[in-house]
Amino acid sequence: MAENYVTLVKETVLEVMEENGLSPISLEGSTHILQDTGLDSLALAVIVVKLEEKTEKDPFEEGFVTFNTIDELAALYEA
Amino acid sequence: MKLDYIIGDEKISRDDVSQLLDQYEPIFKKHQQVLIHTADPLIQNVSVRLCECLGNTLFLCPSYFTKAQVDHVISEYPVGLKLYGGQTEGVHYREFQRPRDLRQDPAIYVFTTGTTGTPKLIKHTWDTISASSFSVGDHLQGQTWLMSYAISGYAGLQVFFSADKNSGTIVYVPQGGFLNYCKSMSQHHVAIVSGTPTFWRLLINAWPDGLPKPHLLQATLGGEIVTQDVLNLVDHFFKPERLTHIYASTEAGTAIVVSDKKAGFPADALDSGKKVKLKIKDNVLEIFSPQSMKARIGADQPAPDDGWISSGDRVVLKDGRYYFCGRQDGMINIGGSKVLPEEVEMNISGLQGVEDCIVYEKKNPIIGALLAADILLKNGSSVSVPQIKKELGAALPAYKVPQYIRFVKEIAVSENGKKIRK
Numbered sequence: 001m002a003e004n005y006v007t008l009v010k011e012t013v014l015e016v017m018e019e020n021g022l023s024p025i026s027l028e029g030s031t032h033i034l035q036d037t038g039l040d041s042l043a044l045a046v047i048v049v050k051l052e053e054k055t056e057k058d059p060f061e062e063g064f065v066t067f068n069t070i071d072e073l074a075a076l077y078e079a
Numbered sequence: 080m081k082l083d084y085i086i087g088d089e090k091i092s093r094d095d096v097s098q099l100l101d102q103y104e105p106i107f108k109k110h111q112q113v114l115i116h117t118a119d120p121l122i123q124n125v126s127v128r129l130c131e132c133l134g135n136t137l138f139l140c141p142s143y144f145t146k147a148q149v150d151h152v153i154s155e156y157p158v159g160l161k162l163y164g165g166q167t168e169g170v171h172y173r174e175f176q177r178p179r180d181l182r183q184d185p186a187i188y189v190f191t192t193g194t195t196g197t198p199k200l201i202k203h204t205w206d207t208i209s210a211s212s213f214s215v216g217d218h219l220q221g222q223t224w225l226m227s228y229a230i231s232g233y234a235g236l237q238v239f240f241s242a243d244k245n246s247g248t249i250v251y252v253p254q255g256g257f258l259n260y261c262k263s264m265s266q267h268h269v270a271i272v273s274g275t276p277t278f279w280r281l282l283i284n285a286w287p288d289g290l291p292k293p294h295l296l297q298a299t300l301g302g303e304i305v306t307q308d309v310l311n312l313v314d315h316f317f318k319p320e321r322l323t324h325i326y327a328s329t330e331a332g333t334a335i336v337v338s339d340k341k342a343g344f345p346a347d348a349l350d351s352g353k354k355v356k357l358k359i360k361d362n363v364l365e366i367f368s369p370q371s372m373k374a375r376i377g378a379d380q381p382a383p384d385d386g387w388i389s390s391g392d393r394v395v396l397k398d399g400r401y402y403f404c405g406r407q408d409g410m411i412n413i414g415g416s417k418v419l420p421e422e423v424e425m426n427i428s429g430l431q432g433v434e435d436c437i438v439y440e441k442k443n444p445i446i447g448a449l450l451a452a453d454i455l456l457k458n459g460s461s462v463s464v465p466q467i468k469k470e471l472g473a474a475l476p477a478y479k480v481p482q483y484i485r486f487v488k489e490i491a492v493s494e495n496g497k498k499i500r501k
Contacts (some may be wrong), residue, residue, distance in 0.1 A: 018485075019464045042482055045445040049483050060444030 005055075005074035012050050013070065016043050028072035051077065081246075085207055085267055086120055087253040099125045104164075105419075110159030111179055116149050118142035119165030120251045121231050124239060126162060127187075128391055134185040139231045141190055141198075143494070148198075156188075160294055186373065189233055191329035195477065201233070201329050202374040208233075211333045212240035219296060221246045223267055227260070227274040229494035233329035234302060247271070257285035260319050264293050273299035276309040278496035281437050283316050284458065291301040295319035303497055304403045306425050314340060326403075331388045332370030343402035363407055364390045393419065409500065411440040413450050414421040416478040420500075423481065426474050427452060430467060432460030436489050439501040441483055452481035455490050 010027045017024060020039050031037070033044060051073075052058050059065060061075035067073045084091040100123070101437050105115060115126045115137065123139070127488050130137040144391055150410060153161060157177040164171045187208050190198045224242040226249050230236035242249045252263045264272070272295060274282070279300060286292070290292045298319035300309065304325040326335035326344070334355050335344050349357050356367040367387045391408055394401040405419030412418075420438035427436045434457045441451040456462060464484045471480045491499040 019468065021465060041445055042449075044481050045443045045449050048440055048445060049449060049451070053485070064444045077443060 005077045006070060007049065008054060008077075009047075009070050009074045012047050012054070013037065013039070014048065016047050019046075027070060029069065029074075031070050032068050033070060033073065034068075046072075084121060084124065084249050084251065085263075086251040091121060092346060092469055096121075096125065096128075100129060103129055103214075104133075106160060106174075107135060110135065110174070110177070111183065112136045112137040112138070112156060112158045112177065113160045113162065114140060114149065114152060114158045115231075116140040116142070116144060116161070116163040117165050118169075118230075119167070119170075120249075122165055122170055123161070123230050124243070124249075127236075127239065129245070130185075130187070131209075136183060136186045136188070138188045139190070139236075141229060141231045141421040141494075144190075145199075146184075152200075164276040176403075188235065189231065189329060191233060199375060201372045203372055207370045207372070208236060209240040209244065211237055211327075212244040215241050219245060219247075219271060222250045222270040222296060223250060225260070225264060225269045225272045225307070226251050227272065227278050227496055228302075232287065232494055232495055234273070234327070237327070237333070241449060242271075246463055257281050257419045258287070261286050261290055269293045270295060271297045271299075273301065274304040275496040276300055276305055277303060277435060277490070277492055277498050279309060279313050281490075281492070283312060284434055284501050286316070292317055295338075296322050297323065299323045299325060302495060304405070304421050305342055306428065308429055310340055310342060326364075326392075328366075328388075329368040329392060330372050331368050331390065332372075334366045334368055334390075339397045341400070343397075343400040346396060346399050346401055347403075358387075359396075359401070360389070361392060362395070364391050364392050364394050364401075364403075366390055411438075411448070411450065413440070413448060413478055414446065418450055418479050423452070423471075423475065424452070425477050426471055426479075427454060427467070427481075430462070430470055433467075434458075437490055437498050437500070438481060449483075450479070450481045450482050451483040453487045453488055453490065 006029055008068050013027060014024050017037060017039060018075060019045055033039065055077050059079065065076060067076060081093045082090050082091050083096045103125060113130055113135050115123055117123050118463050138152055138156065140152065145400050159175050159177040160174045185205060187203050187205060191201055207340050222288045224238055226238055228238060250263050250267050250269055252259045298313050298317055301324060310322065319328055321338060322340050323336060323338045325333055327333040334357065335348060337344050354369050358365050371388055392407055393404050394405055395404050405421035409420055410417050411420055423438040424436055434455045436452055436454040438452045441449045443449045461462060467484060468480055493499050
């Protein structure tokens, strides 16, 4: 199950990188979504919206929760 | 045999209508104020005709109203007769003991949901509600009209009165998608169609290859912003004898009629010397009209004392014409910048391969709010998100380019053929 969310986050990050004209890179669980990809906070916002659509879950319902890496973001959806 | 209405497959002649009028007249005569709650166009039309002719006051509840909403109206106003149901499930009525009020002038009350969704009750006289039916041209007498609007709303009533007072036949299309509209228009040789730009776009998109198009004497667009794209689309597809776009509202009636096949309206319409007067205040259109409502109930502001009604629609002046650019109250705040969703929609809908779209605000934990767009592509076209962002970026400042774009299979449309704003 956990692995599924990591895969989903990776897919979504790549999707948004493509939408923003960035060349795809190889993503790991430990990849920092902002620092390592060239994405900005606006793109990060889009990633979160897309994940909400795909998982039908909103871990930020109660407010913002910090995360940096792909694993950390995926973990929020596992809860 | 002269037909008054075609409802699905059912053809209703003038004689059928006369019979119903005779049947209901006694009970309508007993009461001063009548409330109708029906999805059945025949029952509604018979009721409207009777009330107008007998001088009753009529409350026209939309068919989607719940019983609680209807009961609320009855508790607020001295309604003596409630008529509900329809031909299929049976027409029922309830009578209430109400004192007759001799000072009351006959009126018709309609509900408007506007773009925000809270129903407002708008009071018209029988003259103001039916005013535009008297300007229907002689060449449109006895023609066949399409009903594309909810029957109980202001727009639907305009079609009803226009057809009814000009010996027309009205075609009501059974629910279940735009293909039904295409087939009915073709089969019954509809000659006069009025609809929203969204209605026309979806109608043309759904039109099957090979289905004969009716010869339209009059095509009218209104209810939403009319762009040059959609005017051209309707003009090329149906080649109507006359192509008109109108600006009207439940509150103000029909205020602007444009027939030069160009979007927007000429600036000299502001001082045309006609009965309907227009002015622009803080980029918002204001209207003074003899056709306007007599009262607005349950709204933030009552009907204004001086007769001028603020439309809430923003306009921009460009090369001697005013163009509508969105609702004053629909403005979206994206990181401190104001965005009119309609402006962005007009740009997206103009892109190659795009059928229609809706732009809205999506709350976001990271940056507060995102500008989002749902896009419906034309059949068989494939456009990517990066492509759309790139093309929009060339036409609009960055903050007006939706960050979140998704492709959808349909755009939700209200009973009146307007896009439903989230």
